[in-house]
Ligand SMILES: Nc1ncnc2c1ncn2[C@@H]1O[C@H](COP(=O)(O)OP(=O)(O)OP(=O)(O)O)[C@@H](O)[C@H]1O
């Protein structure tokens with residue numbers, strides 16, 4: 001069964017421009033689905049629709065088999081939502097924040113204390129348990145926001161960049177926990193800018209840009225699609241912008257990107273490595289430049305993302 | 316437990332910490348005792364509604380009525396800060412309707428008004444002469460509810476529209492004092508009251524709440540109550556409509 005079914009979803013905030021522009025995809029029950037895309041791509045907007053915070057301007061969206069425009073309240077009973085936007089009761093302690101949240105979710109009194117104690121222990125909040133949310137660090141607030149959502153059970157969890165601001169240990173701890181939730185049948189819809197995380201956590205990912213889906217598949221399949229591709233990183237001294245120009249005009253089907261300064265390398269994703277090398281050589285001879293750094297590596301999820309988004313921006 | 320009750324509980328728990336409660340209580344108690352008893356030494360007693368009254372007995376019902384501003388401003392502040400701290404959007408993603416959230420704001424502010432009014436009555440009782448009937452209590456109840464709905468809705472509209480902390484605080488504080496001091500809390504509005512002040516008092520809904528509650532305390536209620544209540548029903552209806560309009564416009568929503 002599908003937990004999420006989106007068909008031709010369009011959303012406009014101002015009535016003129018569609019920031020989500022014809023999305024269609026399904027997420028299966030028990031799946032961890034990663035939603036990737038650059039800033040402003042429309043990820044949070046999509047999550048707002050899926051969590052019934054805003055209405056679709058056009059298209060149909062079903063969550064847990066229910067239409068988001070008609071049965072919002074019923075949907076919200078069964079989902080958990082960690083928004084990108086931070087939120088907390090600023091004048092209450094970490095612990096009281098959790099207790100109030102448990103009350104809002106109507107968790108039976110007999111279970112509340114046990115659950116909260118467990119979560120505080122598991123996610124290492126004991127030290128700040130009695131500290132007011134106004135006086136803890138930003139990463140700690142994010143942790144509070146994440147952990148309180150785990151007080152109640154949900155069939156479907158929406159996580160909008162959940163790990164932002166977390167230290168590596170907290171991050172790992174949390175992702176592992178999400179994985180175990182999925183094993184027990186929770187469906188997870190997840191956005192992140194950290195592609196290693198997506199690689200670690202997700203069964204399938206969708207890549208969105210300017211409100212449209214450009215790729216949607218399992219991570220293995222996506223990598224296989226770009227199997228022949230290699231990522232070349234090259235750093236030169238004199239005129240990186242000229243090298244980039246050359247590569248762009250002569251290397252058919254490649255994606256070339258870089259900020260063209262002396263610190264960050266030009267990045268090329270292509271299946272024609274020898275051609276690329278030739279162009280680089282030619283540039284070095286012509287300009288009398290020297291090669292500062294060159295790296296050729298196998299395609300990672302990051303490169304797939306880069307290529308999908310890049311190809312579309314080159315159009 | 317019912318959703319609205321849970322939301323109401325949350326609003327009260329998150330808005331009322333010890334400092335806020337102390338402020339909410341000490342300020343009016345200060346007015347009541349300092350103003351009431353100090354001024355009592357220069358205003359021995361005066362004729363009000365046909366009987367002789369000490370000044371503290373005069374202002375006590377006014378201070379009780381003034382509690383509607385406390386309850387009302389709390390609700391406006393909760394909405395404003397929930398918007399700011401992200402809690403509003405989070406709560407909207409939980410199993411509550413938007414109507415329930417706003418309803419619990421109204422209930423919470425009425426409860427806070429009642430709490431404040433009860434404390435003020437208990438503090439005042441040793442110092443004042445009071446002659447209230449069961450019917451008088453009912454009237455006090457009605458005036459407090461209508462008054463809170465009126466000023467609470469104004470504050471909710473403010474909370475829904477204003478973004479900056481300073482602007483919200485300045486407007487709400489100024490309103491607080493202007494409303495209190497242009498009403499009949501501290502002095503009776505008579506034929507000797509300067510015209511502009513009398514006009515302001517007449518346009519100020521708090522005046523009707525104060526006069527109504529004062530009448531109930533002194534057992535002088537009468538036909539005037541019908542007029543006072545009609546005015547307050549009208550003002551609460553108008554401001555609730557405005558509050559609901561501004562609430563619906565809070566920006567999360569995409570155009571449909
Ligand atoms: N409340 C709003 N009102 C008007 N426009 C908005 C609103 N929220 C987002 N937008 C616009 O919609 C577009 C998509 O924004 P969205 O927040 O969905 O992006 P995102 O993919 O989540 O980006 P990020 O990675 O930065 O979180 C952006 O161009 C943004 O400017």
Ligand SMILES: [Mg+2]
Pocket residue numbers: 043044045084160
């Ligand atoms: Mg976002």
